[in-house]
Amino acid sequence: MNPNEIDWGKFSEITGKHQGEKWGLIPLLQEIQESVGFIPPEAIESIAETLNLPPSQVQGVITFYSGFSTEPKGKCVLKVCRGTACHVKGGKSILRMIQKDLNLEEGETSPDYQFTLETAACLGACFLAPAMMVDREYYGKLNPIKVTSVLGEYRKDKGED
Numbered sequence: 001m002n003p004n005e006i007d008w009g010k011f012s013e014i015t016g017k018h019q020g021e022k023w024g025l026i027p028l029l030q031e032i033q034e035s036v037g038f039i040p041p042e043a044i045e046s047i048a049e050t051l052n053l054p055p056s057q058v059q060g061v062i063t064f065y066s067g068f069s070t071e072p073k074g075k076c077v078l079k080v081c082r083g084t085a086c087h088v089k090g091g092k093s094i095l096r097m098i099q100k101d102l103n104l105e106e107g108e109t110s111p112d113y114q115f116t117l118e119t120a121a122c123l124g125a126c127f128l129a130p131a132m133m134v135d136r137e138y139y140g141k142l143n144p145i146k147v148t149s150v151l152g153e154y155r156k157d158k159g160e161d
Helices: 008-017 025-036 041-051 055-064 084-088 091-102 144-158
Strands: 076-081 115-120 132-134 137-139
Touching: 008 025, 008 041, 025 041, 025 055, 041 055, 076 091, 084 091, 091 115, 091 144, 132 144
Parallel strands: 076 115
Antiparallel strands: 076 132, 132 137
16 A cells, blocks of 8 residues: 555545544544554544544544554554563564564564564463464464465465565
8 A cells, every 4th residue: 555545535435424423533543544554644633623623632542542553554564472471482583583574673664565563562362472463363373484474475465476
């Protein structure tokens, strides 16, 4: 996804469905994030007007919840667990391997918008340590071969292999 190619028509359709909803901010933001891939900063004022809220309140919710982003993310968002169980079982080396393979640092998105690399304090899957998520899919008991295989599957989706 190229961040310069926002479908503003789709954006207007989403905000229109939530017009005037008193408690609709989080569902509206979730729907925009799901559709557009991020919350465009230039849309914050429009979102606020839709719900009759001050723009500062919209911005506050976006920055408070880590699930919202004002920066475009990749088609595939990888979250590597940094929790204690994952750390003890080699999570740090898994993270380094992914960083090297994708040539990304934590928080970065690839230039083609295929991958975003993030870490999480805990993914809540300690029994799968070391673990990571790609979008909403969990992958556990990771080792170099398994990581290479998982990344390969997501590269295939793009047609690189």
